[in-house]
Amino acid sequence: MTASTTRRTAAKSRIAAVGAIAVAGTMLLTACGDQTNSDTPKKAGGSENSAPLFAKLPTDIQKAGVIKVGTDATYAPMEIKQGEKIVGVDPDIAAALGKQLGVRFEFTSGTFDTLLGALPTGRYDAVMSSMSDTKARQEGLDSKGKKTGTGVDFVDYFTASTGILVKKGNPEGITSVDDLCGKKLAVQRGTTYETAAKNLSAKCATDGRAKISIEAFSTDAEAQTRVKSGGAVADLNDSPVAAYIAKSAGGGNDFEAIADKGDAGPFGIAVDKKNTQLRDALRDAVDAIIADGTYKAALDKWGAGDGAVTKAVVNGGS
Numbered sequence: 001m002t003a004s005t006t007r008r009t010a011a012k013s014r015i016a017a018v019g020a021i022a023v024a025g026t027m028l029l030t031a032c033g034d035q036t037n038s039d040t041p042k043k044a045g046g047s048e049n050s051a052p053l054f055a056k057l058p059t060d061i062q063k064a065g066v067i068k069v070g071t072d073a074t075y076a077p078m079e080i081k082q083g084e085k086i087v088g089v090d091p092d093i094a095a096a097l098g099k100q101l102g103v104r105f106e107f108t109s110g111t112f113d114t115l116l117g118a119l120p121t122g123r124y125d126a127v128m129s130s131m132s133d134t135k136a137r138q139e140g141l142d143s144k145g146k147k148t149g150t151g152v153d154f155v156d157y158f159t160a161s162t163g164i165l166v167k168k169g170n171p172e173g174i175t176s177v178d179d180l181c182g183k184k185l186a187v188q189r190g191t192t193y194e195t196a197a198k199n200l201s202a203k204c205a206t207d208g209r210a211k212i213s214i215e216a217f218s219t220d221a222e223a224q225t226r227v228k229s230g231g232a233v234a235d236l237n238d239s240p241v242a243a244y245i246a247k248s249a250g251g252g253n254d255f256e257a258i259a260d261k262g263d264a265g266p267f268g269i270a271v272d273k274k275n276t277q278l279r280d281a282l283r284d285a286v287d288a289i290i291a292d293g294t295y296k297a298a299l300d301k302w303g304a305g306d307g308a309v310t311k312a313v314v315n316g317g318s
Helices: 017-024 061-065 090-101 135-140 192-206 220-228 240-252 275-293 296-301
Strands: 034-038 065-070 079-082 085-087 106-108 153-167 182-186 213-217 234-238 254-270
Touching: 017 153, 065 296, 079 090, 079 254, 085 090, 085 106, 090 106, 090 275, 090 296, 135 153, 153 182, 153 220, 182 192, 182 220, 192 213, 192 220, 192 234, 192 254, 213 240, 220 240, 220 254, 234 240, 254 275, 275 296
Parallel strands: 065 106, 182 213, 182 234
Antiparallel strands: 034 106, 079 085, 153 234, 153 254
């Protein structure tokens, strides 16, 4: 399977599956999402800002001193709520970016499959939610290839492969996605993994094997609970997230994670296609934090160093 068929469409995960379900239940489609600000310089806005890349930002963001970011904070270790604050790999990377750009990154948590649609409205300036960069998203296409929007541009900053989350002990002996034919799979709705599951099920049928029974949930935490209860054999996820869940949920006693390392694909920061100035400023900021070491520090803090990139790429997904 290619990376483009196995990445999430829009975000997800958790430090403890049950706790995350309670959090996910509070996520509304209104503008009143959970918010947090990255730890960036308080001095922002105006011509006196001395941050290295401040001048590259659009004028409206310079004046506001804020980049409004949409995320789905239910996807540890990438983004997760800790009390009222959103923490994780993405917020820490954003904090480093903010120091280069001289503005705050203000994260608001919402439902993953609604995030991209909010970019053209101005509700968010960017989406940073472990989102896979795919050609379909770049072109504004849904899972059936139908045009549903103008598309987005991505600044790629991380790579991840497919992770298969199974119940502790792996009672079904799952070793790869090929072992899922004829079994029940839990996924998060609106992600590339939902599409990947459908494609894999079709392949099973083509190969003369039983199709996959797919259950889609509004949050990945619900999909995890389904696996834990034995109602589904596995949950598809991004490799660092699946590994984190297996290590942390239930003190490491609930799940196991299998990684398909041959299926790596990029995560990108999404911006509206019309906002090329912000896109390019973010690209330069990613390169800057890679060079100064704060990027690596953010990944290492959360055990996500395997996903590091050496250079920011615009629209590198397939």
